[in-house]
Amino acid sequence: MSHDPLSDTLFALADPTRRAILxxxxxxxxxxxxxxAPFDISLPAVSKHLKVLERARLISRGRTAQWRPCRLEPEPLKAVDGWLGDYRTLWEHRLDRLEDYLATLQADHDHQEDKND
Incomplete structure (x- = not known):
């Protein structure tokens, strides 16, 4: 496993069971x-998923007597969101260009229909 926090987070998020746990x-x-409870897997398998999530710092475990609750730690998700931000900008630009192109096609189509009437 990588020592790069973003890679660790993405690795943890790659599994649907871990995403469901989050x-x-x-x-x-x-x-x-x-x-x-909602999964058809053993407790040791769930524990392995939790260890991956802990390594990625996506969850933490508390301790209250015998009870060890797990809690979400959303900070690593901010890094993923930041990394995706560059790609979001790229796709928004592409979608804006597509919208402009479709508007041009529609205007050409409308103009052609007006000529035929």
Whole structure:
């Protein structure tokens, strides 16, 4: 695994089970058993997913007596959002150009129909 935090975050987000775990944690803290409930996988498998999420610093685990709640740590997601921002700008520019092109096609079509009437 990389020591690059962005790579670690993207690796953690690449798995749909881990994304589902993060989605659940976005609603509040949960125990491993609560996180495992919707999945048809073993508790050790869920624990492995949690370790990947912890390594990426996407979650943290507290300790209250015997209870070890997991909680979402959204800070690494800001780095992903920032990295995607450059690509978002690129796609917005491309979509703006497409919109202009389609408007030109529509205007040409409307002009052609006016000539035929």
């Amino acid at each position: 989605a659940r944690l976005s609603k509040g803290e949960a125990t491993v058993n609560e996180l495992a």
